[in-house]
Amino acid sequence: MSDAPKVDKETGVETTGHSWDGIEELNSPLPRWWLWTFYLTIIWAIGYTIAYPAWPMVRGATEGVLGWSTRANVAADIEEHEALNADLANALVAADLTTLETGSDLLRYATSRGQAVFIANCSQCHGSGAAGVQAAGYPNLLDDAWLWGGEIDQIAYTVRHGIRNETDPDARWSEMPAFADIFSREETEAVVEYVYSLTSDDHDAALAETGSTLFLDNCAACHGDNAMGNPDLGAPNLSDAIWLYGGDRDTLTETVMNSRFGVMPAWGLRISEADVRAVSAYVHSLGGGE
Numbered sequence: 001m002s003d004a005p006k007v008d009k010e011t012g013v014e015t016t017g018h019s020w021d022g023i024e025e026l027n028s029p030l031p032r033w034w035l036w037t038f039y040l041t042i043i044w045a046i047g048y049t050i051a052y053p054a055w056p057m058v059r060g061a062t063e064g065v066l067g068w069s070t071r072a073n074v075a076a077d078i079e080e081h082e083a084l085n086a087d088l089a090n091a092l093v094a095a096d097l098t099t100l101e102t103g104s105d106l107l108r109y110a111t112s113r114g115q116a117v118f119i120a121n122c123s124q125c126h127g128s129g130a131a132g133v134q135a136a137g138y139p140n141l142l143d144d145a146w147l148w149g150g151e152i153d154q155i156a157y158t159v160r161h162g163i164r165n166e167t168d169p170d171a172r173w174s175e176m177p178a179f180a181d182i183f184s185r186e187e188t189e190a191v192v193e194y195v196y197s198l199t200s201d202d203h204d205a206a207l208a209e210t211g212s213t214l215f216l217d218n219c220a221a222c223h224g225d226n227a228m229g230n231p232d233l234g235a236p237n238l239s240d241a242i243w244l245y246g247g248d249r250d251t252l253t254e255t256v257m258n259s260r261f262g263v264m265p266a267w268g269l270r271i272s273e274a275d276v277r278a279v280s281a282y283v284h285s286l287g288g289g290e
Contacts, residue, residue, distance in 0.1 A: 085109070089274040097152045097277060107281065114282025117275045121267065130286055137245050137262045142288045145242040148172050149231040150288060156280035160268035163234070168266035174234035179218070180257035187214055192252045198227055199241040 005014040008026060018025040049055060052064040063069075082089065088109045100107045119128065125138040132140035144150065148158050163172040179188060194211030197203040216225060222235040229237035236244065245251055245260060268276055 085113075092277050093273050095277075097156055097280065100152075100281065110278045110281035111285050113275070114278035114280070114285075117271065117279040118282055121271065122279065130283065134243065134246060137260060139244055140242075140288075141283050142286055143242055144288055145237060145240060146231065146288070147229075147234045147236055147244075150284075152280055152284040154231075155283055156277055158264070159280050159283075160266065160273075160276045162266035162268075163264040164261060165263055165266055167269060171266055172234055172264075174222075175261065176222075176255075176259040178257065178259045182218070183214070183256070188253060188256055191215055191219070192249055192256055195227070195238050195252055195256075196247070196249055198239045199247060 005027075006017065006024075007014055008024065011026060014027045015024045016027045049062070050064065051066045052068055053061045054064065055062045088106060091106055092110055095106060100110065118126075118130070123130075125136075126132050126141055127138070130141040132138045134140075139145075139147070146154070148154060148163070158172055161168045161170045161172065164175075165171045179191075183191065190207050190211035191214050192211070193204050193207040194209075194215050197205070197208040197211075215223075215227070220227075222233050223229055223238055224235075227238040228240075229235045241247065243251075244262075245255060267279075271279075
């Protein structure tokens with residue numbers, strides 16, 4: 001057999017030696033313009049990886065000789081935006097939140113900025129519409145049930161210091177005992193039935209009566225004799241049918257036996273004071289609170 005390339009008689013071009021059903025593949029050269037474009041893209045790619053961040057490393061990417069950074073660009077944009085709104089931000093920090101005038105430029109700025117802060121930092125737990133997630137114990141911020149008070153300055157304190165966290169010494173703090181170590185099973189059922197009876201007509205009156213005595217002896221110190229709660233202690237109102245974890249018998253039993261211990265971060269350690277005040281004004285403007 002000859003190793004000489006076979007030439008197609010019709011075109012005078014060498015073939016690759018591949019044949020399908022008698023049709024042979026021509027070994028046609030690539031167009032010069034295409035080859036030069038391909039070579040230029042290789043040169044451009046090498047230059048790009050040298051000039052700009054490109055290659056992933058263990059703790060980041062190569063920075064590039066030009067020092068270009070999207071993070072730096074964003075930081076510059078944020079700094080420019082903050083400079084444009086510096087007067088309003090400073091006024092918000094200095095203002096008494098309880099005296100912000102309805103319809104004022106400062107309140108409009110606060111609620112607008114606060115909405116952006118809420119979406120970026122709070123919506124993951126409280127939901128984009130601030131309605132909360134009952135099953136997980138994230139409170140609805142649209143109703144009037146506020147564990148620590150719903151006035152705007154009280155909301156700001158809660159946002160600033162958080163709840164039951166270990167990072168801020170001024171965090172809101174309360175702890176319900178786990179009554180599984182205190183009550184018998186029968187006593188737990190009686191207390192649950194009493195609490196359930198506060199918001200439901202479908203209950204065992206005799207069992208609820210027994211539970212009321214246990215409630216007064218063990219629970220009223222925080223929740224009050226009328227079970228309407230105490231915002232100073234973060235004790236919820238049990239008579240309003242608004243439940244953080246649920247008000248059915250099974251959920252109430254879980255709460256009484258093992259207690260609840262929800263934690264909220266201290267946002268004053270993460271965002272600016274202007275952002276704390278802005279998001280407080282936004283949450284208060286949603287219609288809940290006091």
